[in-house]
Amino acid sequence: MAKKIKQIAIYGKGGIGKSTTTSNISAALAVAGYKVMQVGCDPKSDSTNTLRGGTYIPTVLDTLQDRSSVKLSEIVFEGFHGVYCVEAGGPAPGVGCAGRGIISAVQTLKNLKVYDDLDLDIVIYDVLGDVVCGGFAVPIREGIAEHVFTVSSADFMAIYAANNLFKGIKKYSNSRGALLGGVIANSISAPYAKxxxxxxxxxxxxxVVGYVPRSVTVTQSELQGKTTIEAFPDSPQAQVYKQLAAKIAAHEVSATPSPLEIEELRSWAAQWADNLVALETGEVRSAAQSI
Structure with missing residues (x-):
């Protein structure tokens, strides 16, 4: 019997640190002995850069542009500590559906029997979470990913995007879609952010499955074209990623979230805004006291 591959999807709005977090998780899992594949599902095609010394790789969509089939070696590239890297790709800006690369990549990987032939333990889909359109929803809708995690900071637009993702998960949960594993809290420094x-x-x-603090170590690593796991393996930030990776590897039970309606979300945000003002002026000792 073929072993069960753990397939997870990590979503998050653009610029939230989703790919940085995902790549460090992949690197940490590889160092821990897992056979890992990371599939970049963002049209920018930069998900796996820091796993490969800052270099870009050919995308599935570009490779398929003039032909109907490809070889595994043309779309799967080895990165740091043996992490297999794939970039779905996307159309030129302003042309076509940005989610089409994900659809093409998933189908191509299935046709090539990549998951079986590479004897993988974990596959991580790094997916843009600003919108959950047909293409971007594929890992959820088709049940390709068993568990979904979202990267979010305490900023309202990041939480807004996470809440929209929760709506998509809830919609497809009754048709064997992927379920929510939890939130990865990123750029958490101030107590109120947590x-x-x-x-x-x-x-x-x-x-919340983990808290990732803002750190200059991450910036230094990425300027070198590396993950923090590779560039500064003994740093406190690397330890944070290793602990997060261990939690995700051990995660087994996901659930259907209860997203907030837009009016509820706005009301909740307004309450927090008032309480942060009160916290700044010293009117309350803790921002959570009156929420």
């Missing part, structure tokens, strides 16, 4: 993400997770009936 409180905001914790409160959002509680209200949407999910969990």
């Amino acid at each position: 409180q905001i993400v914790d409160d959002f997770a509680s209200r949407t009936k999910t969990q």
Whole structure:
């Protein structure tokens, strides 16, 4: 019997640090002994850059442009510590559906029997989470990914995008779609930021699986074209990623979230805005006291 491959999808709005987080998780899992594949599902095609010394790789969509089939070696490239890297790709700006690359990549990988032939333990789909259109929803809708995690900071637009993702997960949950594993809280430095993400997770009936602080170590690593796991393996930031990777590797039970309606989300955000003002002026000792 073929072994069960753990397939997860990590979503997050553009610029939130989703690909940085995903690549460090992949690198940490590889160092821990897992056979990992990371599939970049963003039209920018830069998900796997720091796993390959800052270099870009040919995308599935570009490789298929003038032909109907490809070889595994033309779309799957080895990166740091043996992580297999794939970039779905996307159309030229302003032309076509940005989600088409994901659809093409998933189907091509299936046709080539990549998942079986490479004897993978974990496949991670790094997916743009600003919109959950037909293409971007493929890992959820088709049940390709068993578990979904979202990267979010305490900023409202990041939480707004996460809440929209929760709506997509809930929609497809009754048709064997992927379920939510939890929130990865990124760029968490101030105590109130942790409180905001914790409160959002509680209200949407999910969990925070890890807190990733803002760190100059990440910037230094990426300027070298590397993950923090590779560039600064003994740093406190690398330890954060390793602990997060271990939690994700051990995660087994996901659930359907309870997303907030837009009016609820706006009201919740307004309450936090008032409380942060009160916190700054010293009117309350903790921003969470009156939420």
